[in-house]
Amino acid sequence: AQRLALLLASMKNEDGRILVDGWTDGIAPLSPEEKAMAAAVSDDAAGMLRAFGVAAPEIAYPRLQEALQYPTLNVRGMASSFVGAGARTIIPDSATASIDVRLVKETRADAMIEKIRAHVRKQGYHIVDGVPDDATRAKYSKIARLATFGDGTEAFRTSPLDPQAKALAAAIRQATGVEPVHLRTLGGTVPISPFIQALGFPAVLVPTVNFDNNQHEENENLKLTNLWEGILTVAAILRM
Numbered sequence: 001a002q003r004l005a006l007l008l009a010s011m012k013n014e015d016g017r018i019l020v021d022g023w024t025d026g027i028a029p030l031s032p033e034e035k036a037m038a039a040a041v042s043d044d045a046a047g048m049l050r051a052f053g054v055a056a057p058e059i060a061y062p063r064l065q066e067a068l069q070y071p072t073l074n075v076r077g078m079a080s081s082f083v084g085a086g087a088r089t090i091i092p093d094s095a096t097a098s099i100d101v102r103l104v105k106e107t108r109a110d111a112m113i114e115k116i117r118a119h120v121r122k123q124g125y126h127i128v129d130g131v132p133d134d135a136t137r138a139k140y141s142k143i144a145r146l147a148t149f150g151d152g153t154e155a156f157r158t159s160p161l162d163p164q165a166k167a168l169a170a171a172i173r174q175a176t177g178v179e180p181v182h183l184r185t186l187g188g189t190v191p192i193s194p195f196i197q198a199l200g201f202p203a204v205l206v207p208t209v210n211f212d213n214n215q216h217e218e219n220e221n222l223k224l225t226n227l228w229e230g231i232l233t234v235a236a237i238l239r240m
Contacts, residue, residue, distance in 0.1 A: 001080035003142065004095035008075055010123055011116075016058025018073050020119045026106045027070060030184075037160065037182050038065040051212055068185045071112060072102040101152075104185060109152025120144050154193040157185065158202040165204050167240055172206070175236030176229065188215075208233060 012018055030038065043064045049057065061067035080095035082088050101112050120127060126140040136143060158165055160182045172180045186205055196203050208230030209215075210223045 001092045001095040004078070004080065004097055007120065007123055007125070007144070008078075008097055011073060011119060016060035018060075018071075020073065020115050021122075022115055023073070023112075024070055027104065028106075030069065033161075034184055037184060038063070041065050041181055041183065065183070068183070068187055069104060071104050071107050072100075073116075074100050074102070076100050102187060102189065103152070103155045105155045105157040107155070109154060113146075113148060113152075117146055120146065153189050153191040154197070155185070156193045156196050156203055158204050160184075162202050164202045168204055168206070168237060171236045171240035172233055175232055206233060206237065 011020055075097055077098040081090060081092035103109060117127060125142045125144040128136060128143060128145050132143050169180045190205060208226055210226050213222055214220050
């Protein structure tokens with residue numbers, strides 16, 4: 001358990017900066033137009049901290065819109081032996097962590113997985129494909145098994161200057177009377193990139209839910225205001 005904690009800690013510093021070699025390779029700085037678009041987004045940093053119950057965010061990037069332009073590395077769960085009332089004085093024989101990586105347009109899932117594998121090897125681990133047998137445990141002092149689930153979902157992006165994107169923004173503006181907020185990259189995952197790549201069409205996501213809807217949790221919710229406005233928005237898009 002302690003070795004797993006140290007291995008995970010080697011992947012990020014205390015500021016949240018990812019330390020895996022080559023993690024941001026191929027990601028160019030934002031253009032002046034893209035910087036202006038990001039600066040126009042009025043993220044309520046203090047309000048988000050209050051809503052999520054945290055004192056401070058990771059400070060690897062000064063603003064949320066900047067952080068969204070880079071791939072993430074999130075430890076979403078850890079497990080080993082017994083804790084709480086069931087705790088025992090033992091040395092755990094194994095420990096498990098679950099990691100997710102949010103991609104951006106410039107990164108590929110297979111390449112990012114290989115970068116993680118290379119980082120684990122760099123920390124002195126012997127990587128195995130299955131549960132290590134007694135001979136493997138006797139030969140190597142540091143053993144890691146890396147398993148992936150699925151092939152990953154590639155990211156996609158359409159420029160707000162694209163004619164279809166401009167038409168979409170105009171339809172939303174006319175239907176709601178509000179100027180749409182343009183986000184270069186979102187933090188969510190929608191597995192439609194294979195269709196985009198195969199058919200070659202521009203795609204734009206139009207979120208309609210409230211930001212605090214607790215997606216993927218027991219109390220996932222949708223405010224009625226967002227429901228009605230979402231219906232009007234989708235109807236306007238279909239008529240454009």
